[in-house]
Amino acid sequence: MVKTAIVDDTDPNIVYDQGWKAVARTYSITSNEFNSTYHHAASDGLTMRYSFRGTGITVYGTLTQPATYGIPGSTYSIDDGPPYRFNSTGDVINTGDPTTTFSHIPFYRSPTLLYGDHSILITVDNVEETTKRKYYFDFFTVE
Numbered sequence: 576m577v578k579t580a581i582v583d584d585t586d587p588n589i590v591y592d593q594g595w596k597a598v599a600r601t602y603s604i605t606s607n608e609f610n611s612t613y614h615h616a617a618s619d620g621l622t623m624r625y626s627f628r629g630t631g632i633t634v635y636g637t638l639t640q641p642a643t644y645g646i647p648g649s650t651y652s653i654d655d656g657p658p659y660r661f662n663s664t665g666d667v668i669n670t671g672d673p674t675t676t677f678s679h680i681p682f683y684r685s686p687t688l689l690y691g692d693h694s695i696l697i698t699v700d701n702v703e704e705t706t707k708r709k710y711y712f713d714f715f716t717v718e
Contacts, residue, residue, distance in 0.1 A: 577630075577718050578718070579716050579717070579718050580629075580716065580717045580718075581609065581714055581715070581716055582625070582627070582714060582715040582716070582717060583609055583610045583612060583713075583714050584597070584609075584612055584613055584614045584712050584713055584714055585597070585610065585612050586625075588625065588626065589623060589624075589625045590623065590624045590625070591614060591621075591623045592621045592622050592623065594616065594617075594618050594621050595614045595615070595616050595621060595623065596614065596615050596616075596617075597612065597613075597614050598612065598613055598614070598615060599611055599612045600612075607678050607679075608637060608678060608711075608713045609635075609679075609713050609714045610714075612713075613636070613637065613711050613712060613713045614711075614712045615709045615710060615711045615712070616699040616702060616709060616710040616712075617702050617703065617704040617709045617710075618699075618702065618704065619699065619700045619701070619702060620698065620699070620700065621698075621699045621710075622696060622697060622698045622699070623696075623697050623712065624694060624695065624696050624697075625694065625695050625715060626692065626693070626694045627692075627693055627694070627695070627715070627717045628690075628691065628692050628693070628717075629688070629690065629693070629717045629718050630687055630688050630689070630690050630718050631684070631685045631686070631687055631688055631717070631718045632653075632684075632685045632693070632695055632715055632716070632717050632718075633681050633683065633684045633685070633715065633716045634651065634681070634682045634683040634684075634695070634697065634712070634715055635679050635680060635681055635682065635712075635713045635714050635715070635716070636680055636682050636710065636711045636712050636713050637676060637677065637678045637679075637680065637711040637713060638676065638677045638680055638711070639676045639707040639708075639709070639711065640673055640674060640675065640676055640707060641677070642672055642673045642675070643673040643674075643707075644703075644706050644707045644708040645701070645708050646661070646701075646708075647661075647699065647700075647701050647702045647708055647709060647710040648660070648661055648699070648700040648701030648702070649661040649682065649683075649697055649698065649699050649700065649710055650697070650698045650700075651682075651683040651685075651695060651696070651697055652695070652696040652698075653685050653686075653688065653693060653694070653695055654693050654694060655694070655696070658698070659683065661682055661683065678713070679713065683697075695715075697712070
């Protein structure tokens with residue numbers, strides 16, 4: 576039986592580069608992040624790293640009005656392996672509605688790994704400080 580753990584963005588074991596911003600908001604119809612928190616990056620090149628024990632990890636975040644602001648870029652590397660670009664699987668849809676914000680979007684899903692200790696490194700790019708095209712990280716699920 577596979578068990579899944581949710582790891583919120585506020586977990587102290589997540590190592591963020593200086594420049595990430597932690598945000599806590601009251602739950603609303605336009606803000607439904609897990610535990611009402613998220614971290615966002617608005618500068619290219621910022622990284623975050625998380626070590627976990629399991630057979631896989633999925634990264635979830637929010638896309639704020641991607642039809643208006645565009646989609647931020649990011650790469651994901653497991654155990655210092657080759658990086659995989661955000662949405663390389665084609666799982667994320669792009670809507671033409673310029674007012675829609677999408678939460679709980681799977682930004683990356685690792686392949687099945689051998690059970691054991693692993694790490695994920697996320698590197699952010701194609702973000703802008705002056706618009707809402709930021710990288711919004713909400714939580715991991717670990718299996």
